[in-house]
Amino acid sequence: METRYKKSRQREKMLELLRATESHPSADWIYERLKKDFKNLSMGTVYRNLGILIDQGFVRKIDFGSTFDRFDANVTRHYHFVCEKCGAISDVEMPFDDALNRKAGRVGNFEVRSHRIEFFGVCRKCGK
Amino acid sequence: METRYKKSRQREKMLELLRATESHPSADWIYERLKKDFKNLSMGTVYRNLGILIDQGFVRKIDFGSTFDRFDANVTRHYHFVCEKCGAISDVEMPFDDALNRKAGRVGNFEVRSHRIEFFGVCRKCGK
């Protein structure tokens, strides 16, 4: 686990790029931009360095924590709890907060139609 | 867009399965279970019917609305707004609610370490 990273021009430029944008880019976006400076850039390099930057705490990945989709026949509005150890998803029996949409809309000045909350932690089973 | 669905044994059984579980299953989980009743079942059938059930409002998909990961160099805790038209993600300048973790933890009786909120709607650009 002990890894001492060496610096790389590619990774430095990548962080610079990421810090200069607010667009929450995809790996592909980064690849296209970075290729202007490194004409032989490979996708593997982008992904590897994203992983390192995340490990270093400079970057966050915005995903669901799972590589595949999950489905729910409970179509009432409710929130989810995701166990970081076993990946189990369970419903959170907490009142749905409609006022939140208005609050966020007011702040950001856009039309908010819905929202979703995921809680992360350790479920009872994994918590021993 | 006008499609009149015919009933199918596979889809009926699928909905039954989904309604009988709280595990928020993956397509693969459904496939494995359903194969007990339909030995020649194909993955395409599972995905197609999931799409139909979602269209009919019987099932929800739990995903991020995007097929690829997105990255963020803003590592402070903040919420996101996702435009349902153009897919743009922007930050929501709203105070991060630490109390929410405790509230959810109390309700579900598990250890909540963090949470995430995504708001969905139409961004200013797309809202004409």
Next chain:
DNA sequence: AGCTATAATGATAATCATTCCGAGTATTGA
């Protein structure tokens, strides 16, 4: 400066979830 250890690179192949296609089957309505 050279020497050594090892992290990083680019190219390509592999993986994994998901979608698409096409020929045959099941369901519906008349």
Next chain:
DNA sequence: TCAATACTCGGAATGATTATCATTATAGCT
């Protein structure tokens, strides 16, 4: 019963991501 068309399986195609590997770059040491 018949025609129209949605649904099926199976396999091939796709798209994002990850792994492999020979070569190159970086860092620390003398």
